[in-house]
Amino acid sequence: MLDTPRHASAPSAAISPAIEAIQIDGDRVAIAIAGRQARFSTRWLRLACECETCGDTASGKRWLTPADVPADVAMVSADAGKNELTLTWGDGHVSRHGSGFLAAHASGAAPRFAPKRWNSDLAERLGRFPFEAVVEDDAALFGSLRALRDHGIAMLTGVPAEAEATARIAGRYGPIRETSYGKVFDLISRPDARVAGETARAQIPHTDEPFRYSPPGFIFFHAIRSGAGAGGTSLMVDGFHVAETMRAATPDLFDVLTRHGVTFHREHAGEVFFSAEAHVISLDATGEVTGIRFNDRCLAPQAAPIDRIDGLIEALAEMTRLICDPANQFQHQLQPGEALVFDNQRVMHGRTAFDPTLAVRHLRSCNIDRDGVHSAFRTLARRFAPLEAETVLYQGAIF
Numbered sequence: 001m002l003d004t005p006r007h008a009s010a011p012s013a014a015i016s017p018a019i020e021a022i023q024i025d026g027d028r029v030a031i032a033i034a035g036r037q038a039r040f041s042t043r044w045l046r047l048a049c050e051c052e053t054c055g056d057t058a059s060g061k062r063w064l065t066p067a068d069v070p071a072d073v074a075m076v077s078a079d080a081g082k083n084e085l086t087l088t089w090g091d092g093h094v095s096r097h098g099s100g101f102l103a104a105h106a107s108g109a110a111p112r113f114a115p116k117r118w119n120s121d122l123a124e125r126l127g128r129f130p131f132e133a134v135v136e137d138d139a140a141l142f143g144s145l146r147a148l149r150d151h152g153i154a155m156l157t158g159v160p161a162e163a164e165a166t167a168r169i170a171g172r173y174g175p176i177r178e179t180s181y182g183k184v185f186d187l188i189s190r191p192d193a194r195v196a197g198e199t200a201r202a203q204i205p206h207t208d209e210p211f212r213y214s215p216p217g218f219i220f221f222h223a224i225r226s227g228a229g230a231g232g233t234s235l236m237v238d239g240f241h242v243a244e245t246m247r248a249a250t251p252d253l254f255d256v257l258t259r260h261g262v263t264f265h266r267e268h269a270g271e272v273f274f275s276a277e278a279h280v281i282s283l284d285a286t287g288e289v290t291g292i293r294f295n296d297r298c299l300a301p302q303a304a305p306i307d308r309i310d311g312l313i314e315a316l317a318e319m320t321r322l323i324c325d326p327a328n329q330f331q332h333q334l335q336p337g338e339a340l341v342f343d344n345q346r347v348m349h350g351r352t353a354f355d356p357t358l359a360v361r362h363l364r365s366c367n368i369d370r371d372g373v374h375s376a377f378r379t380l381a382r383r384f385a386p387l388e389a390e391t392v393l394y395q396g397a398i399f
């Protein structure tokens, strides 16, 4: 169902601005297109050829390599049609580039998605999507994927309060990741708690499993029974908002968390021993925040030179203070039939303590791989919002 052919509704095919003029200047080609001037490298234009002989990079059936295109590749002629540029090369090869494709690459920078940050005001903006619609209708599923892209969190409503519904709805978003705790797990308070989620204690908002090289991408919390009236309120925090708050108010501490390797660990003796050293705040190639990993309960004793260790601890302390500030928290008590799905490399989740003698709190939870969710988004964007399909999304806690 999600297998739309790559070029079926690509923006380059759907939108064809007119090519107004071209001019060759050494190894550059200037093209006036859609009212603006763009300059392309001839080497780039040759390498961008996706004819049958050169092959297609998206499908991976690609036969031309970067090494096949010399720095001084010879272009013999360039002919502009209204919506297509035809280039003839010194070896007789002919490349054709559509005007939509050229316009999309005219700026020299990939279009990037800017996340919509939130604090306690999420209540008014949180996307809510009915279970039946998301299960049956790709347009509704796409709406919720868009909300996940924008805010990193969405709510599903009307989810049957039965075990099978968890995997049924989560599976719409991508393959469920099996971990050492299983595929779908039940979070119920129990006296022999193996993880903190099984206790009734409060939890500071955190990302799950930062001790993995690749932490869970998206998390589902499906409420079967709530601890209504007895605590157990979910606390959700936008890590991107917290990071930008730090960047503005305490840039030195922000800097520490984007550069210093912090170690998170988890050990169950004789069974598992995970340990990962990574940045708490991941930046992308342009310096934008692209991912968060933070869990106070998994912080190993940190390592840093003596003149830097206190600065690192202060950065971790400031992060914790911001996360615990109610002004940064969306607070909600999940009701049976509600499910929260959120980006575990952006949105932190916690909860207030509850009294297990007053009410049983039962959530079912599972993890979906991050690139699986983004793949579902892009695939459906080809159908429902072609201009959004190729935007670079924030890629998570990459380091």
Ligand SMILES: [Fe+2]
Pocket: 197, 206, 207, 208, 349
């Ligand atoms: Fe957790």
